[in-house]
Amino acid sequence: MNGKDKDWFLPVSIGAGVLLVVAGLGYYWMRDDAPALEPTEVVTPPPAPVATTTAPPPVETAPPEPALPLPPLDESDSDVVGGLTELFGQDAVKRFLVPERVVRNIVVTIDNLPRSQMALNQRPVQPTPGEFVTSGADDTLVLAPDNYARYQPFVALVRGTDAKTLVSLYRGLQPLFQQSYEELGNPNKSFNDRLVEVIEHLLATPNVRDEIKLVQPSVLYRYGDERLESLSSGQKLLIRMGPENAAAIKAKLRELQAEIA
Numbered sequence: 001m002n003g004k005d006k007d008w009f010l011p012v013s014i015g016a017g018v019l020l021v022v023a024g025l026g027y028y029w030m031r032d033d034a035p036a037l038e039p040t041e042v043v044t045p046p047p048a049p050v051a052t053t054t055a056p057p058p059v060e061t062a063p064p065e066p067a068l069p070l071p072p073l074d075e076s077d078s079d080v081v082g083g084l085t086e087l088f089g090q091d092a093v094k095r096f097l098v099p100e101r102v103v104r105n106i107v108v109t110i111d112n113l114p115r116s117q118m119a120l121n122q123r124p125v126q127p128t129p130g131e132f133v134t135s136g137a138d139d140t141l142v143l144a145p146d147n148y149a150r151y152q153p154f155v156a157l158v159r160g161t162d163a164k165t166l167v168s169l170y171r172g173l174q175p176l177f178q179q180s181y182e183e184l185g186n187p188n189k190s191f192n193d194r195l196v197e198v199i200e201h202l203l204a205t206p207n208v209r210d211e212i213k214l215v216q217p218s219v220l221y222r223y224g225d226e227r228l229e230s231l232s233s234g235q236k237l238l239i240r241m242g243p244e245n246a247a248a249i250k251a252k253l254r255e256l257q258a259e260i261a
Contacts, residue, residue: 107180113234143212148242163255205235
């Protein structure tokens with residue numbers, strides 16, 4: 001961890017984080033056909049002759065609106081940003097999203113979350129505001145609880161998202177995510193499978209409620225507990241957010257996991 005650099009975080013949305021799952025467009029929706037009406041059987045009362053009945057003509061229903069074609073991957077930013085703006089509002093998109101190479105950056109980030117290092121130059125969300133906060137010194141150096149407040153605006157956005165809607169929107173853009181994943185060097189592999197795998201990995205993050213001890217052998221901070229230091233970059237970020245924020249993110253990930261499955 002670098003105490004001088006501002007850190008960032010992506011949960012489905014991580015994606016898988018949550019931002020991954022919400023990076024969909026409503027323009028790929030299709031309207032269901034309206035149900036056809038059943039013909040009504042006409043019964044004539046006796047003793048009059050039985051009348052010949054004719055079923056009413058079938059009700060004409062409008063055909064489903066065709067799905068609009070997805071834009072090319074390298075030209076998809078404006079559509080993705082526009083869809084996110086409709087979903088979350090302009091202020092939230094400006095605050096959290098890096099508006100260039102959105103799909104590619106999301107895919108790289110999701111793929112890297114279970115690894116030890118992240119590609120910070122390809123992050124899909126803006127750095128977390130504020131400075132990294134510690135307390136104590138030397139042998140008593142710990143991660144200060146005041147640090148957790150920096151993540152609360154993002155966590156509030158995550159809490160307010162509807163998992164079913166997010167997954168529906170994600171599926172609309174899935175071909176672009178798949179293309180980007182294959183271009184990373186994963187031919188014939190499913191990005192959706194990777195997303196499910198990453199969500200499971202993040203849900204396995206230990207729940208840490210005790211003080212988190214830190215060491216600073218150089219400019220970079222490290223967790224004093226080697227068990228925590230050996231975790232993946234995504235799991236470290238969850239712990240760094242604090243137990244309450246991490247619990248909220250995990251709860252949303254479980255909802256997304258159920259919808260994707």
